Amino acid sequence: MTADTASGVDGHQMLDFVGIGFGPSNLALAIAVMEHNAEPGVTRPVTAEFVECKPEFGWHTGMLIPGATMQISFLKDLVTQRNPQSEFTFLQYLTERGRLTEFINFKTFFPTRLEFHDYLVWAADKVTVPVRYGTRAVSVRDVDGAFEIELTGEHAGVLRGRNVVIAGGLTPHLPPDVSPSARQVHNHGFLHDLERLPSREHNRFVVVGAGQSAAEVAAYLHDMSEATEVHGVFAKYGYSPADDSPFANRVFDPDAVDDFYSAAPGVRRQLIDYHRSTNYSAVDLPLIEDLYAREYAERVAGRRRLFLRGASSILKADESDGGVRVHILHHPTGDIDELDCDAVIYATGFLPAPLTDILGELHGDLVLEAGMPVVSRDYRLTTSRDIAGGLYIQGNTEHSHGLTSSLLSNIAVRSAEILQSIDARRLDCVAGPAVGTQSLS
Numbered sequence: 121m122t123a124d125t126a127s128g129v130d131g132h133q134m135l136d137f138v139g140i141g142f143g144p145s146n147l148a149l150a151i152a153v154m155e156h157n158a159e160p161g162v163t164r165p166v167t168a169e170f171v172e173c174k175p176e177f178g179w180h181t182g183m184l185i186p187g188a189t190m191q192i193s194f195l196k197d198l199v200t201q202r203n204p205q206s207e208f209t210f211l212q213y214l215t216e217r218g219r220l221t222e223f224i225n226f227k228t229f230f231p232t233r234l235e236f237h238d239y240l241v242w243a244a245d246k247v248t249v250p251v252r253y254g255t256r257a258v259s260v261r262d263v264d265g266a267f268e269i270e271l272t273g274e275h276a277g278v279l280r281g282r283n284v285v286i287a288g289g290l291t292p293h294l295p296p297d298v299s300p301s302a303r304q305v306h307n308h309g310f311l312h313d314l315e316r317l318p319s320r321e322h323n324r325f326v327v328v329g330a331g332q333s334a335a336e337v338a339a340y341l342h343d344m345s346e347a348t349e350v351h352g353v354f355a356k357y358g359y360s361p362a363d364d365s366p367f368a369n370r371v372f373d374p375d376a377v378d379d380f381y382s383a384a385p386g387v388r389r390q391l392i393d394y395h396r397s398t399n400y401s402a403v404d405l406p407l408i409e410d411l412y413a414r415e416y417a418e419r420v421a422g423r424r425r426l427f428l429r430g431a432s433s434i435l436k437a438d439e440s441d442g443g444v445r446v447h448i449l450h451h452p453t454g455d456i457d458e459l460d461c462d463a464v465i466y467a468t469g470f471l472p473a474p475l476t477d478i479l480g481e482l483h484g485d486l487v488l489e490a491g492m493p494v495v496s497r498d499y500r501l502t503t504s505r506d507i508a509g510g511l512y513i514q515g516n517t518e519h520s521h522g523l524t525s526s527l528l529s530n531i532a533v534r535s536a537e538i539l540q541s542i543d544a545r546r547l548d549c550v551a552g553p554a555v556g557t558q559s560l561s
């Protein structure tokens with residue numbers, strides 16, 4: 121439901137919480153709210169509203185590369201691990217789309233990202249909690265025992281809430297010496313940026329990075345036409361496989377969050393290091409094998425247009441009207457190759473989105489440890505003084521809650537935990553004691 125059709129939303133209503141960002145994390149939370157409010161015996165429904173700066177729901181649309189598959193099982197959808205009987209399961213989506221039997225025959229746990237995107241859009245369309253699309257939250261203020269969330273854009277104004285749930289996602293990270301332009305782009309907007317490319321004089325692309333996205337982009341460009349040349353550049357000697365084996369996969373289990381949260385900082389770091397290859401700088405093995413087969417076939421045919429340059433990095437990239445001249449350093453030999461290409465795509469990862477952009481001055485009240493916000497087990501940011509209510513955060517808690525934090529794997533269970541915390545503290549307030557604040561004490 122969009123805010124236009126929401127009833128009783130006038131910017132002055134006191135909501136139980138305001139959700140900032142409407143990607144999968146807060147979408148899962150919105151569904152949890154709907155299902156909670158529909159439970160028999162709920163006398164005081166939880167009131168909430170969400171804001172999303174995009175004009176409509178979209179999940180990393182610049183990377184919806186045809187054929188690219190999910191890296192988690194479809195059973196880790198928005199709800200199943202919290203409520204397998206929900207109307208919002210991936211299986212229910214398939215049923216409504218008339219594809220359940222066909223999907224079963226497909227014998228996969230890993231649908232394409234295009235199909236999962238369609239599932240998420242289907243779910244977002246069914247949600248009845250109001251969402252203000254085209255609207256950005258620019259600050260959160262603590263005023264008279266409540267939060268005021270300032271909004272700009274299509275539904276500009278102020279929302280008031282007892283709590284805030286921030287799920288703003290991650291920010292694309294470029295190497296420090298790169299100035300983004302039409303020809304030097306982060307992979308996050310890849311498909312959109314490719315369409316907007318000013319010209320393609322060279323039919324040659326450079327893709328930087330050794331992770332899943334880099335490999336997907338390289339394969340997509342290589343498929344684009346028989347004339348396109350692709351150079352993958354990365355510091356590793358070769359792509360290495362993502363570890364999705366069953367024991368390692370337990371690091372994403374709901375219970376793993378408890379283990380991680382209770383562990384000492386050294387143990388947390390160790391666990392992340394051991395299992396980094398489940399998520400970072402790693403590629404699904406079938407894609408590695410596919411790229412290898414392509415490169416080998418070109419060697420046999422004697423006509424190369426896919427070059428995977430391991431142990432290498434970009435020394436400099438000089439841009440002109442017609443393209444980018446890239447200087448590629450081969451680390452072992454020190455050799456430098458110069459290539460004229462149409463664009464450089466940097467698949468160089470993401471960083472936590474800065475909370476300052478959303479919290480404004482309130483950010484100064486957060487307690488930090490080693491530069492990272494201190495977060496309680498129920499995903500509340502810890503503040504150095506009593507503030508209006510809970511500032512909850514989804515994603516960006518890898519340092520405290522483990523590797524699953526920025527992924528989809530735990531969003532069904534995490535939404536339930538956040539909602540339960542908001543509800544419990546709300547009911548405590550009704551019962552009497554002043555628990556609408558949170559501080560270190």
Ligand SMILES: Cc1cc2nc3c(=O)[nH]c(=O)nc-3n(C[C@H](O)[C@H](O)[C@H](O)COP(=O)(O)OP(=O)(O)OC[C@H]3O[C@@H](n4cnc5c(N)ncnc54)[C@H](O)[C@@H]3O)c2cc1C
Binds near residue numbers: 189
């Ligand atoms: C290409 C790609 C593929 C991926 N594939 C997988 C996968 O297969 N499995 C997996 O587990 N994870 C995957 N991930 C990880 C990804 O982080 C999660 O899938 C998921 O997007 C997390 O959801 P989220 O809602 O926390 O963040 P996001 O999806 O990033 O959503 C955050 C939303 O907040 C909005 N927003 C930000 N700031 C504001 C503001 N101030 N006001 C209003 N709105 C705001 C943004 O517009 C955005 O829509 C993938 C990531 C990428 C980039």
